[in-house]
Amino acid sequence: METNKLVLVEHFCSNCDINFSFINALNEYGVIEIIVVDDKKYILNEQLKTLERAIQFHYDLNINIEGIDVIHNLLHQIDDLQEELRMTKSKLKVFKVDE
Amino acid sequence: MEFVDYYNTLGLNKKTNQKEIKAAYRKLARKYHPDLNPNNPEAENKFKQVSEAHEVLSDPEKRKKYDEFGKDWKHADEFKEAQRQQRQQQQAYQNAGGYSNQQEFSGDFSDFFESMFGDQGKSSQGRTRQTKFRGQDLNAQLELNLKDVYTTQKQTLTVNSKKIRLTFPAGIEDGQVIKINGHGAPGINGGPNGDLYITVSINSNTDFKRDGKHLYTTTDVDLYTALLGGEVLIDTFDGKVKLKIAPETQSGTKVKLKGKGFPVYKKENEFGDLFVTYNVKLPTNLSDKEKQLIIELQNIRSHGNK
Numbered sequence: 001m002e003t004n005k006l007v008l009v010e011h012f013c014s015n016c017d018i019n020f021s022f023i024n025a026l027n028e029y030g031v032i033e034i035i036v037v038d039d040k041k042y043i044l045n046e047q048l049k050t051l052e053r054a055i056q057f058h059y060d061l062n063i064n065i066e067g068i069d070v071i072h073n074l075l076h077q078i079d080d081l082q083e084e085l086r087m088t089k090s091k092l093k094v095f096k097v098d099e
Numbered sequence: 100m101e102f103v104d105y106y107n108t109l110g111l112n113k114k115t116n117q118k119e120i121k122a123a124y125r126k127l128a129r130k131y132h133p134d135l136n137p138n139n140p141e142a143e144n145k146f147k148q149v150s151e152a153h154e155v156l157s158d159p160e161k162r163k164k165y166d167e168f169g170k171d172w173k174h175a176d177e178f179k180e181a182q183r184q185q186r187q188q189q190q191a192y193q194n195a196g197g198y199s200n201q202q203e204f205s206g207d208f209s210d211f212f213e214s215m216f217g218d219q220g221k222s223s224q225g226r227t228r229q230t231k232f233r234g235q236d237l238n239a240q241l242e243l244n245l246k247d248v249y250t251t252q253k254q255t256l257t258v259n260s261k262k263i264r265l266t267f268p269a270g271i272e273d274g275q276v277i278k279i280n281g282h283g284a285p286g287i288n289g290g291p292n293g294d295l296y297i298t299v300s301i302n303s304n305t306d307f308k309r310d311g312k313h314l315y316t317t318t319d320v321d322l323y324t325a326l327l328g329g330e331v332l333i334d335t336f337d338g339k340v341k342l343k344i345a346p347e348t349q350s351g352t353k354v355k356l357k358g359k360g361f362p363v364y365k366k367e368n369e370f371g372d373l374f375v376t377y378n379v380k381l382p383t384n385l386s387d388k389e390k391q392l393i394i395e396l397q398n399i400r401s402h403g404n405k
Contacts, residue, residue, distance in 0.1 A: 015290070048291070052233055053134050061129050071135065078137055086274040087311075094308045094315050 006035060006042035018055060022065075026054055029069040103211040105152035105165065113166065117157065124153040151208050161216060169215070234284035234293035242300045243267065245309060249336045249362065258282050258295055265297070270312065270364035273301040306334070312371025314360045317378050320344055325379040335359050335373055342375065350379035 013020050023043070027034040032051050035042045043051060050072070057063040057071065106112055109123040127149045129135065136142035155161045243252065252267040263282060271277075276298050283293025301309075308315040318333050328346035332339050337359060353376045360371030385393070 048233055049236070049294075056132075056134070060125075061132065062125050063129065075134075075137070082138070086272075090273060091310050093303065094310045096308075 005045050006037070007045055007048060009034060009041040009043060012043070012051075016055065022055075022058065023051070025065045026051065026068070029065055031069055031072045101211065102169065103148075103151070103209055105155050105169075108148050108152040109156065111156075115156075117159075120153065120156045124149060124157070128153075147208070151212055154208075155212070155216070165215065233291050234286045236293040236296060237283045238296045238298065240298045240300055241267075242302060243271075245301055245303045245305050245307065246336065248299075248301060256297075259284075267299065268365050270362040270366075271299050271301075272311070272364065273299065273303075273309075275299050275364075307336075307373075309361055312361050312363045312369075314371065314373045315376070316373065317376045318342075319380045320348065320350075320377045322379060322381055324348075325350070325377070333375060336361075344377070348377055348379070350377060352377045 009020065009023055012018070013023065023032070023034070026032045031054055032043055032047045035044065054068050054072070057068050058065070063071070106115070109120065109127065111119060111123055115123075128146065131142045131146040131149060133139075133143045133146055136146075155165050237258075239256075239258075241254070241256075248267065248271050249269060251269045253264065254267065255262055255264050257263075258279075259282070261282075263279065265277070265279065267277070276296050279295040279297065281292045282295035286292050303309065306316050314336075316333070318331060320331055323329075324331065324344050325348045326346065328348070329344050331342050331344060333342060334340075335356070340356065340359065342354065342356075353374055356373040356375065358370045359373035363369040363371065382389070
């Protein structure tokens with residue numbers, strides 16, 4: 001895997017003053033995915049947003065890892081439902097009678 | 100500008116201690132946080148109010164000032180000296196690299212807050228670890244016409260005073276969101292920039308209705324062509340197309356023109372279908388002779404059916 005699409009977990013932890021155990025717990029719950037390349041741990045660049053959201057939930061809103069996992073899953077469900085709604089609205093437009 | 104009751108916003112009273120303020124803020128922030136209420140402007144507004152109340156009440160100095168002068172905010176002169184001192188403190192804080200999560204929303208604090216604490220009064224509380232954070236993601240909407248998105252569009256947009264050239268591939272859908280990496284708000288404390296999300300809004304200002312890759316249209320066919328057969332010329336995005344009408348075509352008949360629909364997003368030379376519905380138009384303002392002939396036709400049909 002190209003490492004330019006990855007963020008070294010060690011760097012992230014030191015820059016953001018986050019314990020590795022927190023990132024590891026998120027990985028164990030499946031909220032983010034840790035990728036190991038040459039014995040170094042990385043996360044995907046595109047998962048940074050999810051990770052920072054989890055940090056906010058945990059450190060600012062005092063939500064525990066289990067809560068973050070539930071929220072993560074529910075937000076995915078909302079995304080899926082919104083996409084379904086968009087497609088349904090698009091289909092409905094075909095049957096809409098112009099005034 | 101109205102007085103803002105920060106205690107009321109957090110559901111507290113004046114005797115509340117810091118622990119209770121923090122607990123009340125967290126409870127409400129969990130309820131209204133924009134990440135937990137996607138696409139909900141009402142919740143976002145409420146979250147801003149809660150953040151502002153927390154900003155003031157969790158800072159002992161601001162809280163003291165608010166308790167003392169809050170209701171008399173119009174007498175701004177009394178605060179000037181205090182504000183000057185606070186600016187100095189704030190500068191010292193910023194030089195130390197402090198960061199508060201509330202910065203995301205600091206641009207939207209109320210006029211009341213600005214009057215009490217000034218622009219420099221924002222964000223002296225909150226998380227104080229020196230962290231590098233991605234900048235805030237920005238959202239924008241771009242309106243395009245249905246005809247435009249039949250072909251790939253190249254547009255130059257100005258974002259944060261920078262011109263960026265964007266390509267919208269043919270077949271993009273209404274409501275589709277395009278992510279532009281790194282063009283959101285600048286990162287904090289050297290963190291990466293946020294992303295820019297552009298939601299495409301497509302104006303369907305044509306005779307066509309679209310569902311994904313397929314197009315739908317209705318075309319009028321005169322009575323005689325519908326009865327005896329013939330040809331009609333219809334417009335497509337690809338030019339005009341001549342359609343053969345079979346004799347005795349009923350109104351509402353639907354025909355499919357394979358490959359004459361919309362391009363499939365990011366799939367070159369792949370198109371959906373165009374569905375044409377025939378709408379048989381009956382003649383109006385009949386002359387006497389026409390009426391006579393139609394009566395004659397009616398009689399022939401009645402006898403023929405017996």
